[in-house]
Amino acid sequence: MIFAPRCAFVPLFGADIAIVRLVLLAGGASKEAWALDLRTPQGTRELLVRRAGGGVIHQATLTLEDEHRLLEVAYAAGVRVPRPYGYLGEIAGRPAFVSERVSGETIGRRIVQRPELAGARAALPAQMAEELAKIHAIPAERVPFLGGVGARDVLGRLTNEVDRLEDAHPAIELGLDWARRHAPPQSETVVLHGDLRVGNLAVIATGLGHVLDWEFGHRGDPAEDVAWPLVRAWRFGVDQLRLGGIGEVEPYLERYNALTGRHITLASLDYWEIVGNLKWAIGALTQSRRHLSGQQRSVELAVLGRLAAEMEFELLHLLERAG
Amino acid sequence: MQDRPNAAELAQAVREFIETEVLPGIDDPRLRFRALVAANGLGILEREIALGAPLVRREVGSLARLLGHADPLPEDLEELRRRASELNRELALRIRSGDIPEGTLAHCVATVADKLRVASPRYLERYR
Numbered sequence: 001m002i003f004a005p006r007c008a009f010v011p012l013f014g015a016d017i018a019i020v021r022l023v024l025l026a027g028g029a030s031k032e033a034w035a036l037d038l039r040t041p042q043g044t045r046e047l048l049v050r051r052a053g054g055g056v057i058h059q060a061t062l063t064l065e066d067e068h069r070l071l072e073v074a075y076a077a078g079v080r081v082p083r084p085y086g087y088l089g090e091i092a093g094r095p096a097f098v099s100e101r102v103s104g105e106t107i108g109r110r111i112v113q114r115p116e117l118a119g120a121r122a123a124l125p126a127q128m129a130e131e132l133a134k135i136h137a138i139p140a141e142r143v144p145f146l147g148g149v150g151a152r153d154v155l156g157r158l159t160n161e162v163d164r165l166e167d168a169h170p171a172i173e174l175g176l177d178w179a180r181r182h183a184p185p186q187s188e189t190v191v192l193h194g195d196l197r198v199g200n201l202a203v204i205a206t207g208l209g210h211v212l213d214w215e216f217g218h219r220g221d222p223a224e225d226v227a228w229p230l231v232r233a234w235r236f237g238v239d240q241l242r243l244g245g246i247g248e249v250e251p252y253l254e255r256y257n258a259l260t261g262r263h264i265t266l267a268s269l270d271y272w273e274i275v276g277n278l279k280w281a282i283g284a285l286t287q288s289r290r291h292l293s294g295q296q297r298s299v300e301l302a303v304l305g306r307l308a309a310e311m312e313f314e315l316l317h318l319l320e321r322a323g
Numbered sequence: 324m325q326d327r328p329n330a331a332e333l334a335q336a337v338r339e340f341i342e343t344e345v346l347p348g349i350d351d352p353r354l355r356f357r358a359l360v361a362a363n364g365l366g367i368l369e370r371e372i373a374l375g376a377p378l379v380r381r382e383v384g385s386l387a388r389l390l391g392h393a394d395p396l397p398e399d400l401e402e403l404r405r406r407a408s409e410l411n412r413e414l415a416l417r418i419r420s421g422d423i424p425e426g427t428l429a430h431c432v433a434t435v436a437d438k439l440r441v442a443s444p445r446y447l448e449r450y451r
Contacts, residue, residue, distance in 0.1 A: 024353075167408060168415035171431040177418055239449055299357055303364045306442040312435045317450065319428060 005091075009038060012086040012098065016041050022049075031064075031215065035101060048082065051096035053296065062215050066145045068097035070217045073142045079134045080210050082202075104202030104209040108236040111203050112245035123207030125247040128196065128229065129255035131211050136222045136260060138191040146191060148218035151183040154275060161282050165289065171312040175278045178319055182271060190222050197229035198236065198244035223264045226256055227272030232314045233280055274318050281311035331372040338365035370441045378437045379403050385434065386410035389424045390417070 006019055021037040025048075034049040052064055062070065064087070071084040083100040090096070105111055112121070140146070148154070155176060162172060194216030202209040228234075229244040238245030243252050249269065257264060288305025290296045328336060341362045349355045383396055383406050390413055397403050417424060439447045 168412040170411055170414045170418060170427065171435050173415045173418035174423070174428060174431055177421070177423065237449075299361045299364060303360050303367070306367055306438075309435055309438040309442050310446045313432075313439055313446070313450070316428065316432045316435060320432070 008088050008091055009098070012088075013038060013040050013045070020044060036098070046101040047085065047098050048101040049088070049091075049096055049098050051091060052094040062145075062217055064095040064097055067215050067217070068099075069145070070143055070214050071097075071099065073138060074135060074211075074214070077134055077138050079131055079138075080208060081214070082210050082212070102202045102210045102212075104204045106199065106202055106212065108199035108234065108245070111198050111201075112236045112238045112241075116205070117203060120203050120205060120207045121246040124198075124201075124203070125243055125252040126255045127208035128201075128244075129252050130259060131208065132193070132196060132222075132225055133256055133259035135193050135196075135211075136190040136225065140189070140191055140219060143191060143217070146217055146219050148192075148220045149186070149189050151179075151186070151221060151224075151275070154220065154224065154279075155179055155183065158278055158282055161286055165285055169281075169285070169312070171316055172278065172281055174319060175274065175281075175315045178322070179271075179275050179278060182322075184221070184223075184268065184271060187221060189219050192218055192220050192222070192225045194218050194225070195228070196225060197231070197234040198246060199234060221272070222260070222262060223268045223272045224275070226253065226264055227269040228276050230269060230273045231276040231280060233277075233311060270318075270322065274315065274322065277311050277315040277318065281308050281315060284308035284311060331369050334365045334368045334372065338362050338369070341365070367442055370444070374441055376400050376403075378440065379407055382434050382437065383407050383410065385430050386414060389426055389430050390414060391424075 006017065009017060009019075018039045019036065020039050021035065023035050025033045025035050031053050032049075032051040034051065036047040036049050038045045038047055050064060050067070068084055068087045071081055074081045075084055082102045085098045085100070088096045088098060105114070105117065111117055148157075159176060162169065162176070193211065193214060195213050196211060200211070200213040202212060230242050230249060232239060235241060235245035241247055243249050249266070253264060253266065253269065256262070284304045285308045287301050288303075288308070291298050291301035292305075341358055346355065346358055346362075349358055379400070380396065380403060383403055386392075386407065387394070387396070387410065390410060392410070397406055414424070414427070418427065436447060
């Protein structure tokens with residue numbers, strides 16, 4: 001299906017171009033990803049077009065224009081991200097941007113299981129810590145459009161999202177109550193990726209190729225980002241390896257702390273892991289409402305409403321352990 | 324009375340059709356993933372038809388004990404579902420106001436486990 005006129009790419013790549021291939025890829029639920037091969041005088045470029053889908057997962061999702069700007073800033077800061085080429089404005093009524101199309105495995109289940117990626121799994125924990133350290137060092141004034149400030153802000157947003165669901169969820173309320181009572185004092189506020197985990201990384205034989213999916217970028221407590229890949233849903237069935245089904249937490253945390261000079265504790269990660277499960281439980285319920293409301297009819301979103309119980313169960317398991 | 328296949332048998336027939344006849348012929352990975360999700364959705368429906376009524380009865384009984392309601396449980400399934408929804412709202416409000424009934428965590432663990440018996444029984448096994 002061709003949706004993009006060639007002229008959309010002329011301002012970025014010049015007039016002497018031709019669209020060789022344009023196909024919709026598997027991708028996130030809230031955004032489309034198109035593979036674009038563009039013939040230019042310098043040869044054929046392999047590009048990726050990100051275009052808005054029917055809705056958003058969280059209220060705090062960045063616009064495509066801001067996501068592209070964040071990608072530019074992260075690229076300039078030396079973070080391993082696909083090179084951004086430019087914001088395209090609206091294509092057939094929806095905003096889009098174009099970036100380099102990178103190779104690598106992005107399917108979480110394959111990353112945690114495939115024998116040929118064993119070497120990558122060994123390298124990933126330290127590499128994830130290194131990318132997080134670079135992201136958290138991005139000066140906030142370069143991305144003034146990013147919202148958020150810390151734990152209280154996250155919990156306020158989650159409470160608002162729960163209130164938009166028409167039915168009540170006592171397990172989630174218990175989690176929110178615990179998280180409010182144990183919220184850490186506001187430390188520092190840094191630029192966060194917001195969704196850095198196995199499944200949002202392009203993984204190659206040597207480990208981390210690129211950090212993808214920047215739409216949940218915001219500002220907040222660095223421990224929120226460091227704890228997010230620990231959430232059980234992102235271990236893709238390899239539950240005993242708490243860091244994303246690929247490794248232990250301690251060396252990852254030590255590497256992060258050594259690089260940043262911060263002193264994030266395991267106890268702090270325990271707190272943010274609970275908040276992470278809250279975020280994804282509520283996110284899954286909210287996504288299913290997009291199907292139910294008719295905003296985006298999709299069997300995938302529909303079934304996600306039932307799978308939210310997995311995150312609720314993990315949340316309760318963690319609350320039992322936390323006491 | 325409708326003729327057989329009954330609701331569960333019909334859901335099973337469609338799921339088996341997707342799994343054995345549709346999936347092997349799909350090359351497009353996106354379509355393949357959604358077909359698997361659709362088959363999973365029918366599996367949820369089959370389990371809900373088999374287990375749904377006793378589980379919602381158990382949930383309402385547990386909620387009523389937790390919240391100190393002594394009125395008898397309704398017999399009608401739709402009425403039970405309405406009651407479950409009302410009582411969950413009441414419990415959620417109690418938690419939100421900081422007035423958490425004794426035993427709420429154990430109730431939630433048991434109730435969410437029951438949801439998973441329908442939605443994702445294999446996930447539950449990962450906690451054994």
